[in-house]
Amino acid sequence: MRVVAIDGPAASGKSSTAKAVARVLGFHHLDSGALYRTLTRVALDAGLDPDNLDVPVLLAKADLRGLGLRPEEEDFVPLLDGAPAEHLIRTPEVTAAVSAVSAVPEVRDWANARMRALAEAGVPIVVDGRDIGSVVFPEAGLKIFLYAKSVVRAMRRLAQQGGKEPTNEEIFAEAERLKARDKADASRPVAPLISPEDAVELDTSRMTFEEQVDGIVRLARTVYQLPSP
Numbered sequence: 001m002r003v004v005a006i007d008g009p010a011a012s013g014k015s016s017t018a019k020a021v022a023r024v025l026g027f028h029h030l031d032s033g034a035l036y037r038t039l040t041r042v043a044l045d046a047g048l049d050p051d052n053l054d055v056p057v058l059l060a061k062a063d064l065r066g067l068g069l070r071p072e073e074e075d076f077v078p079l080l081d082g083a084p085a086e087h088l089i090r091t092p093e094v095t096a097a098v099s100a101v102s103a104v105p106e107v108r109d110w111a112n113a114r115m116r117a118l119a120e121a122g123v124p125i126v127v128d129g130r131d132i133g134s135v136v137f138p139e140a141g142l143k144i145f146l147y148a149k150s151v152v153r154a155m156r157r158l159a160q161q162g163g164k165e166p167t168n169e170e171i172f173a174e175a176e177r178l179k180a181r182d183k184a185d186a187s188r189p190v191a192p193l194i195s196p197e198d199a200v201e202l203d204t205s206r207m208t209f210e211e212q213v214d215g216i217v218r219l220a221r222t223v224y225q226l227p228s229p
């Protein structure tokens with residue numbers, strides 16, 4: 001089983017980093033947050049209360065709508081009703097509800113089983129999330145904990161959204177929102193956000209994207225004895 005686990009707080013650049021690392025290594029990228037977001041979309045569409053979730057109903061609805069992951073280039077695309085669901089799962093409504101949905105143990109068991117099945121099928125993967133190295137793949141050969149100062153993460157997130165140059169107030173407000181999500185993810189009783197003891201910690205506050213990708217690629221090549229080009 002070849003797994004690179006990348007954990008870290010919100011907007012630490014995990015997904016884009018994991019995707020780029022996967023592309024360079026010829027692995028697949030699995031965004032575990034996308035699984036939780038897609039389930040959250042199903043819950044909201046079904047009118048379920050994220051804070052008081054009827055899990056059997058939710059999982060049955062997910063099945064009915066064919067919630068799945070389709071390999072596409074280096075990524076897995078989340079599917080609902082036979083079509084890509086990316087645009088349905090990155091909405092403010094889903095972002096606001098996903099922490100509650102992902103805090104439910106039965107939901108996590110469901111997501112973890114899906115992720116493990118992919119790795120057990122022999123697909124080499126780079127997986128990003130909050131508990132990948134600690135809970136989902138504790139045996140991963142390489143674990144990275146990616147973080148950056150909240151203001152840096154806020155600036156990166158706002159830049160990603162495009163539009164005009166953000167004001168200082170907008171940056172600080174976004175940093176506060178990110179800290180609130182980090183707190184919720186780190187203080188929940190089930191699978192909280194932590195840096196696993198055997199993880200390589202990477203503070204990317206002063207690194208370029210290329211530097212952080214390159215650093216992880218080198219480590220993965222060493223651990224999995226992959227040839228350098």
Ligand code: DC
Nearest residue numbers: 032033034036098099102129130131
């Ligand atoms: O990375 P993201 O923002 O798309 O993640 C969405 C939410 O899912 C986030 O609030 C935390 C949760 N999550 C989780 O609990 N465990 C994971 N492995 C990945 C995401």
